[in-house]
Amino acid sequence: MTTLLINGRIHSPAMPDATAMAVSDGPDAVVRWLGSDTVGRAQFPDAEVIDLDGAFVAPAFVDSHVHVTATGLSVDGLDLRGATSLDHLLRMVAEHAGRHPDGPIWGHGWDETTWPRPVPPTTADLDALLGDRPAYLARVDVHSAVASTALRRLTADLEAEPGWAAQEPLTAAAHHRVRAVARSLLTPDQLRTARLSALDLAARSGIVAVHECAGPEIGGLDDWLAVRALDHGVDVVGYWGEAVASADAARELIATTGAAGLAGDLFIDGALGSHTAWLSSPYEDASDTCGNAYLTPEAVEAHLAACTAAGVPAGFHVIGDAAVATVVDAMDRVVAQFGAPAVARCGHRLEHLEMVDADQAARLGACGVIASMQPNFDALWGGRDGMYGQRLGADRAAGLNPLALLAAKGVPLAFGSDAPVTSIEPWGTVRAAIHHRTKGSAISARAAFSAATRGAWRAAGVRDGVTGTLVPGAPASYAVWEISGGPERLEVAAPTDTVQRWSTEPGSRVPALPRLDPADPLPRCLRTVHRGRVLHE
Numbered sequence: 001m002t003t004l005l006i007n008g009r010i011h012s013p014a015m016p017d018a019t020a021m022a023v024s025d026g027p028d029a030v031v032r033w034l035g036s037d038t039v040g041r042a043q044f045p046d047a048e049v050i051d052l053d054g055a056f057v058a059p060a061f062v063d064s065h066v067h068v069t070a071t072g073l074s075v076d077g078l079d080l081r082g083a084t085s086l087d088h089l090l091r092m093v094a095e096h097a098g099r100h101p102d103g104p105i106w107g108h109g110w111d112e113t114t115w116p117r118p119v120p121p122t123t124a125d126l127d128a129l130l131g132d133r134p135a136y137l138a139r140v141d142v143h144s145a146v147a148s149t150a151l152r153r154l155t156a157d158l159e160a161e162p163g164w165a166a167q168e169p170l171t172a173a174a175h176h177r178v179r180a181v182a183r184s185l186l187t188p189d190q191l192r193t194a195r196l197s198a199l200d201l202a203a204r205s206g207i208v209a210v211h212e213c214a215g216p217e218i219g220g221l222d223d224w225l226a227v228r229a230l231d232h233g234v235d236v237v238g239y240w241g242e243a244v245a246s247a248d249a250a251r252e253l254i255a256t257t258g259a260a261g262l263a264g265d266l267f268i269d270g271a272l273g274s275h276t277a278w279l280s281s282p283y284e285d286a287s288d289t290c291g292n293a294y295l296t297p298e299a300v301e302a303h304l305a306a307c308t309a310a311g312v313p314a315g316f317h318v319i320g321d322a323a324v325a326t327v328v329d330a331m332d333r334v335v336a337q338f339g340a341p342a343v344a345r346c347g348h349r350l351e352h353l354e355m356v357d358a359d360q361a362a363r364l365g366a367c368g369v370i371a372s373m374q375p376n377f378d379a380l381w382g383g384r385d386g387m388y389g390q391r392l393g394a395d396r397a398a399g400l401n402p403l404a405l406l407a408a409k410g411v412p413l414a415f416g417s418d419a420p421v422t423s424i425e426p427w428g429t430v431r432a433a434i435h436h437r438t439k440g441s442a443i444s445a446r447a448a449f450s451a452a453t454r455g456a457w458r459a460a461g462v463r464d465g466v467t468g469t470l471v472p473g474a475p476a477s478y479a480v481w482e483i484s485g486g487p488e489r490l491e492v493a494a495p496t497d498t499v500q501r502w503s504t505e506p507g508s509r510v511p512a513l514p515r516l517d518p519a520d521p522l523p524r525c526l527r528t529v530h531r532g533r534v535l536h537e
Contacts, residue, residue, distance in 0.1 A: 001046075001047070002022050002023065002024055002025065002044050002046070002047040002048070003048045003050060003532075004022045004040050004047035004048065004049050004050070005020060005023075005050045005052055005480075006040060006041070006050070006051055006052065007020075007052050007053060007054060008020070008021070008052030008056065009054070009055070009056045010034060010470060011056065011057060011059065011511045011512075011513070012471060012511055013471065014469075014470070015034040015035060016511040016512070018035055019037055020035055020036060020040035021470065021478075022034075022047060023529075024476065024532065026532060027531065027533075029476035029532025029533075030475055031470055031471060031472055031475075031476055034470070034472065055482055056480070056481045056482075056483050056514060057470070057478055057479070057481075058449075058453075058478065058479060058481065058513075059453045059454070059468050059469055059470055059474075059478055059479075060208040060209075060477045060479045060529070060530060061207045061426035061453055061456075062207065062209040062211075062414075062453060062457055062460070063207050063209075063415075063416045063419070063456070064211045064414035064460075065213055065264070065351055065374065065417065065418045066198070066202075066211065066416060066417060066418070066419045066424065067142075067213060067218065067219070067418075068198045068212050068227045069183075069191060069194050069198070069219055069223055069226075070108065070142070070219070070419075070420050071194075071419040071420045072193070072194030072197040072201075073108070073190075073194045074108045074420040075194070075198060076197050077107065077108075077194075078093070078096045078105065078106065079107075079420075080093075080137065081108075081110075081111070082109075083109070083110050083111075083115075084115065085115045085116055085117070086112070086117065086119060086121060089110050089121060089137075092107075093105065093107065093129055093130070093135070093137070094129050097129065097130055097133070103186075104133070104135065104136065104151070104182060104185040105133060105134070105137070105148075106186065107136070107137040108137070108140075108142070108420055109138070109139075109140050109420065110137060110138075110139055111140040111273065112139075113273065113381075113386075113387040114387075120139070120146065121137065121146045121169075122146065122167040123146060123147060123148060123149055124167055125146070126148040126149075127150075131150075134148060134150045134151035134182065135147065135148040135150070135151060136151055136178065136179060136182035138179070139273060139274055140273065141271035141272075141273045142271075142420075142421060143171065143175070143270040143271035143276050144163075144169040144170060144171045144175055144274040144276070145170055145178065145179065146168075146170075147178045147182070151178060151181065151182055154181050154185075155181045158170075158174055161173040163292075169274070171270065171274055171275075171276050171292070172276065172292055172294075183220075183223070191226065192226070195226065195227055195230055196230065199232045199233075199234045200232075202234050203234055203535035204525060204528070204536050205424055205426060205525060205528075206426060206481065206528050207426060207528070208233075208234055208235060208477050208479075208529075208535065209234060209236075210234060210236055210237070210416075211237045211238075211372070212228075212236050212238045212264075213241065213265040213317075214227070214238055214240055214241065214264065214265075215242055215264065215266065216241075216242055217265075217267065218265055224238060224240065224257065224259075225257075225258075228258060233533055234530070234535060237460045238260055239259055239260060239263040239264030239313070239315065240253065240257045240263075240264065241262070241265040241266035241317070242262060243262075244262060244302075244303055244307070245302040246309075247306050247307075247309035247310040248310075249306060250306045250307050250309075250314075251310050251312070254310075254312055260313065260460060260461060261307070261312050261315065261349075262303070262307055262314055262315075263315025263316070264315060264351060265317045265351060266303070266317060267316070268293070268294060268300060268318045268326060269291055269292055269294060269319055269322075269323040270291060270292050270294070270319070271319060272319060272320070272354070272381075272391045273381070273391070275289055275291060275391070276292040277323065277355075278292060278293045278320040278323040279291050279320045279321055280320075280321050283391055283392065284390070284391060284392050284393040284396075285391055286391075290320075290322065291322075293322070293323070297329070300326055300327055300330045301330035301334065303316075304327075304330055304334045305334050307348070308337075308342060308343055308346055308348075312346065313347045313349060314346065314348045315348055315350055315351065315370075315372075316350060316351065317352060318350050318353055319352045319354045321355040321356075321357075324353065324356050325360070328356075328360045328364060331343070331369065332363060335366075340366060340367045343368065343369075344368030347368070347370060347461055348367075348368075348370070349369065349372050349459055350364070350372065352372070352374065352377070354377065354401050355396075355399065356402065356405075358409065361402070361405055361406050361411055362409045362410075364409070365406075365409040365410030365411040366410070370414055370458075370459045371411045371412070371413055371414070372414045372459060373413055373414070374401075374415070374422060375401065375403065375430075375432035375436070376417060376422035376429055376432045377401055377418075377422065378400065378437050378441075379428075379431075382400065382437035382438065383438075384398075386437070399438075401438075402438075403436060403441055403443045403448075404436075404440060404441050404442060405441070407443055407447055412455060413447070413451040413455050414456040415429050415433065415448070415451040416429070425522065426452050427514070427522040427523055429452055430445065430448045430449055430452055430516060431522070433447075433448035435516075435517075435518055453469075454467070454469060455468075456468070475530075475531050476531055477531055478529050479525055479527065479529070480525070480527040481514070481523035482523060482524045482526050483514045484520070484521040484523075484524075
């Protein structure tokens with residue numbers, strides 16, 4: 001059987017003016033044909049016909065960095081991203097506790113840098129509300145969290161861990177320990193429901209695959225294996241963040257976990273918001289610290305060399321400039337040992353890569369290292385007066401998340417959300433990339449859309465040349481979108497300072513995209529299909 005979609009706007013480089021698309025049915029469904037409605041009806045007279053009523057059809061999105069269980073816990077539970085002050089946060093916690101009188105409190109998303117009085121919650125604040133009830137409230141970047149006394153008591157020898165504080169949010173190893181205990185208090189049903197909720201959200205958002213960044217310090221092996229075992233429809237490509245020092249150890253860990261690579265959130269450092277990203281000079285608003293270094297330069301190089309020798313993807317979570325310098329220098333030494341082609345074949349990747357300069361970008365581009373980026377970081381925290389400016393000062397903050405620089409130096413880009421840190425909504429990610437807060441750092445709509453579709457497939461090792469596009473022979477993985485304002489809103493709004501321009505000339509054979517100006521409503525997903533299987537409608 002064949003399904004024929006008509007009366008739409010098909011985003012395809014093969015035929016930019018197509019209004020109809022035919023796809024085969026079955027588990028290996030592919031795009032069979034693109035063209036006009038009349039020709040399609042004549043060529044496929046027995047097809048099931050779906051009238052799109054002018055809707056926009058595009059390749060489905062892929063999110064290159066998520067945490068499935070934590071995202072689902074935020075969807076189903078206490079999402080604190082809307083807290084506008086400490087008092088507001090505490091009211092939200094109290095109301096949630098009243099609605100859920102039993103069990104631990106798990107919350108996520110507070111960001112004190114946006115509050116009138118930028119003071120984070122304390123253990124005493126939670127104890128006053130919750131008494132002897134375990135509570136874990138992660139900061140938005142999930143690199144620190146406030147924990148109630150009841151939860152702290154359940155975590156043995158917590159005071160001996162790096163990152164411990166008597167009242168303030170916990171960081172580093174202390175945070176990892178208390179988070180693991182908090183998660184152990186959740187029931188198997190809660191965790192399974194959360195995982196399915198996260199993947200349902202992805203499907204509703206036009207996303208057909210996510211890159212799960214798992215690891216021993218995130219959810220642990222049991223969590224990753226449970227995520228991997230889900231039969232949902234949204235693909236989960238897993239990365240395991242644990243360092244190795246030999247090729248044999250790399251192969252053994254890949255076999256044990258079933259992960260696609262030893263990459264993702266293997267932490268070289270932390271996050272700027274929690275003052276744990278590793279900087280070469282102190283924070284502007286915390287002059288007594290340069291952040292945290294969780295891996296030595298020797299360990300970084302050993303991991304890269306081991307994975308390269310084993311032929312598997314390696315990678316790290318890396319944000320601060322000192323952390324970036326460490327991994328780029330280590331990559332140079334691994335290239336000298338194995339050669340650039342051998343390194344490039346592995347598909348090594350770096351998550352976040354926020355503080356990278358032109359020389360470092362060129363060195364990474366020369367050996368094919370993939371940058372898994374989150375444009376929403378800039379949308380949330382960029383600009384002179386945002387969190388980056390508070391933490392680093394305006395001059396240093398202006399250099400963060402340089403998307404155009406990386407693209408110009410040949411670094412392949414893959415876009416994701418780091419959900420639950422930012423919204424999983426993919427058009428918001430694309431919009432953030434084309435409206436970067438720093439002049440000269442934005443990329444074109446074409447490049448941004450590619451990084452959130454084809455580029456993210458490539459980052460997962462799918463390099464067949466067609467996946468992530470709508471051309472004959474490509475997998476039938478697409479989403480149908482309602483665009484506010486109708487088809488006339490299908491055009492490309494690209495900033496004048498982008499590296500690439502998206503041509504809208506009829507002869508350019510470049511398909512249009514929805515307008516994504518900051519004031520425009522984002523497209524609404526009507527249908528998500530992955531390899532012919534409907535995941536959302």
